[in-house]
Amino acid sequence: MSQALYRKWRPGLWDQVVGQEHIIQTLQNAIRSNRVGHAYLFAGPRGTGKTTTARLLAKAVNCLAEDPAQRPCNQCTNCLSVNQGNFLDLIEIDAASNTSVDDIRDLRDKINFSPSFGKFKVYIIDEVHMLSTAAFNALLKTLEEPPAHAIFILATTEVHKIPATVLSRCQRHEFRRIPVNDIVNYLNEIISGEGLQADPDALVLIARQSTGCMRDAISLLDQLSSTGEKITLSITQSVLGTATHQSVINLTESILNGDTAAGLNSIHQAMDGGTDPRQFARQVVEYLRGLLLIQMGSADQIDATSEQHAQMSVHAGQFERAQLLNALQLFNNAVIENRGTWQPGLLLELALAESIQKPFSAAVAGFERQVVATALPERQTVATSQQVQTAPAQGIVSPARSAPEKEPTAVSQTPPVAAEQAAPRQAPPASAAITSPPAQNASAKGVELDDILRVWGQIRTVIKKRSPQTEALLNSCHPLALKDGMLVLGFASDVVKSKMESNENKDLTSQAIFHILGVNLNIQCTVGSKVVTDTSTLGIEGGGLVSTALNLGGKIVTKKKSSNS
Ligand SMILES: Nc1ncnc2c1ncn2[C@@H]1O[C@H](COP(=O)(O)OP(=O)(O)O)[C@@H](O)[C@H]1O
Numbered sequence: 240m241s242q243a244l245y246r247k248w249r250p251g252l253w254d255q256v257v258g259q260e261h262i263i264q265t266l267q268n269a270i271r272s273n274r275v276g277h278a279y280l281f282a283g284p285r286g287t288g289k290t291t292t293a294r295l296l297a298k299a300v301n302c303l304a305e306d307p308a309q310r311p312c313n314q315c316t317n318c319l320s321v322n323q324g325n326f327l328d329l330i331e332i333d334a335a336s337n338t339s340v341d342d343i344r345d346l347r348d349k350i351n352f353s354p355s356f357g358k359f360k361v362y363i364i365d366e367v368h369m370l371s372t373a374a375f376n377a378l379l380k381t382l383e384e385p386p387a388h389a390i391f392i393l394a395t396t397e398v399h400k401i402p403a404t405v406l407s408r409c410q411r412h413e414f415r416r417i418p419v420n421d422i423v424n425y426l427n428e429i430i431s432g433e434g435l436q437a438d439p440d441a442l443v444l445i446a447r448q449s450t451g452c453m454r455d456a457i458s459l460l461d462q463l464s465s466t467g468e469k470i471t472l473s474i475t476q477s478v479l480g481t482a483t484h485q486s487v488i489n490l491t492e493s494i495l496n497g498d499t500a501a502g503l504n505s506i507h508q509a510m511d512g513g514t515d516p517r518q519f520a521r522q523v524v525e526y527l528r529g530l531l532l533i534q535m536g537s538a539d540q541i542d543a544t545s546e547q548h549a550q551m552s553v554h555a556g557q558f559e560r561a562q563l564l565n566a567l568q569l570f571n572n573a574v575i576e577n578r579g580t581w582q583p584g585l586l587l588e589l590a591l592a593e594s595i596q597k598p599f600s601a602a603v604a605g606f607e608r609q610v611v612a613t614a615l616p617e618r619q620t621v622a623t624s625q626q627v628q629t630a631p632a633q634g635i636v637s638p639a640r641s642a643p644e645k646e647p648t649a650v651s652q653t654p655p656v657a658a659e660q661a662a663p664r665q666a667p668p669a670s671a672a673i674t675s676p677p678a679q680n681a682s683a684k685g686v687e688l689d690d691i692l693r694v695w696g697q698i699r700t701v702i703k704k705r706s707p708q709t710e711a712l713l714n715s716c717h718p719l720a721l722k723d724g725m726l727v728l729g730f731a732s733d734v735v736k737s738k739m740e741s742n743e744n745k746d747l748t749s750q751a752i753f754h755i756l757g758v759n760l761n762i763q764c765t766v767g768s769k770v771v772t773d774t775s776t777l778g779i780e781g782g783g784l785v786s787t788a789l790n791l792g793g794k795i796v797t798k799k800k801s802s803n804s
């Protein structure tokens with residue numbers, strides 16, 4: 240078999256090392272001024288040039304070129320023999336397989352012999368963090384008083400595992416991940432050097448996938464070039480498992496076109512191709528998020544090839560913001576909730592169906608009816624339309640319940656729960672569907688009552704998974720106002736209100752809201768199905784429920800202040 244590309248293309252001169260200019264400059268200066276240290280530590284991710292640079296340094300200190308600025312020359316016998324891997328004064332130790340203290344003692348005993356061919360004996364200890372404590376101690380003795388002819392170069396990917404005593408003896412250099420552009424340029428050099436052909440976009444994709452690791456990038460190129468054909472973007476995508484990308488694009492288009500059948504088709508296509516549903520949902524989220532970033536004017540934050548970028552800009556221009564946000568949330572939920580589902584593709588299908596359903600019409604109609612119907616004693620309008628919207632989801636959620644109901648009377652008031660009580664009780668699933676709100680990201684900024692109303696059905700679906708009882712209590716309530724991180728829920732009766740007021744129920748609701756909208760809200764319960772007109776109490780402002788409804792032609796029928804107990 241021919242030599243692996245990444246070995247063949249190991250930089251043999253300083254200026255061939257890519258992306259580590261800060262280190263190369265320092266080492267080159269040391270060589271020029273003849274002030275090379277006795278112990279170095281090269282730290283950084285794998286495949287970024289640590290071993291390469293260590294060998295360059297070993298070569299440079301032993302190079303026979305007259306002018307120190309020309310070292311390594313890559314032409315003298317010493318340079319050539321380092322390149323061929325048979326230079327006797329370069330000793331490479333892989334700590335991953337030589338961790339015994341005896342090995343290090345052996346090294347210590349031999350180190351006092353003068354170099355055979357060069358000026359310096361250079362020891363490269365790779366993966367030095369793998370050494371045992373005893374071996375480290377033995378090494379430390381050597382590092383404390385190295386003979387003048389010895390140079391140590393320790394390399395590690397895990398610098399935090401190196402004892403401070405060792406660190407303090409070494410000149411330390413941090414290798415960084417290599418930027419995508421530098422990798423692409425290097426790959427281009429290899430392409431022309433090897434007489435290969437590749438699409439520029441394919442190289443960018445390879446570079447991105449290798450996350451700053453040049454060795455991985457070259458190995459990928461090697462693998463892709465082995466067929467002898469031109470390396471195209473689509474071949475690269477399929478080899479890297481990013482072929483589902485086209486399905487994501489198709490799915491997005493079907494949402495834009497309101498074409499459920501086509502959307503289902505793209506989902507099934509991806510599943511049939513062996514894509515994991517959760518992974519697929521993640522890719523959809525990533526893509527939609529990209530569209531959102533473009534809409535918000537942050538296109539530069541997107542990792543994509545120029546071809547993808549153009550595609551995304553078109554889609555971003557076609558999406559209404561509200562629908563985009565809605566779809567983003569729905570597919571994000573599919574990522575999170577897919578854990579315990581027996582039919583993993585189903586949540587994707589539901590997310591698709593809900594994304595296509597006009598996200599606005601239901602909620603807006605709800606506002607309108609809510610205000611117009613304020614005189615009626617029972618108002619189920621909003622809840623009803625939301626229930627219709629989320630009906631399919633309720634059919635598939637696992638009937639998990641949390642703490643047992645304390646007062647059975649509540650159950651009889653809420654028929655849906657009573658029906659479910661017949662089913663055997665189950666423990667909550669190990670992987671709770673609701674994520675706890677992290678401390679950061681806790682501001683309610685940017686979320687308005689309209690947002691709550693729009694996803695109220697989803698919020699309840701999430702709550703129902705954890706506690707059908709809580710969800711049933713919410714059945715008779717309406718989100719009335721949102722101000723200063725406080726969501727006010729209006730209940731039809733005092734009994735239901737006071738039951739809902741337990742910390743457990745309120746927390747569950749807050750968590751579900753966080754789960755869907757990513758904000759932390761406190762919950763306040765009040766009795767009253769009337770829309771409150773005292774805006775100073777409940778903070779109904781422009782853009783809120785009342786003003787929106789009024790703008791839609793709603794009328795305030797009664798004026799009554801709610802009791803904010
Ligand atoms: N900074 C770099 N510039 C150019 N090529 C690199 C660089 N880093 C790694 N490579 C390529 O990857 C291969 C492995 O690099 P190596 O120095 O052994 O990485 P490390 O020791 O950091 O894991 C090299 O042979 C070379 O082809």
Ligand SMILES: [Mg+2]
Nearest residue numbers: 289290365394
């Ligand atoms: Mg290495």
Ligand SMILES: [Zn+2]
Nearest residue numbers: 302312315318
């Ligand atoms: Zn030389």
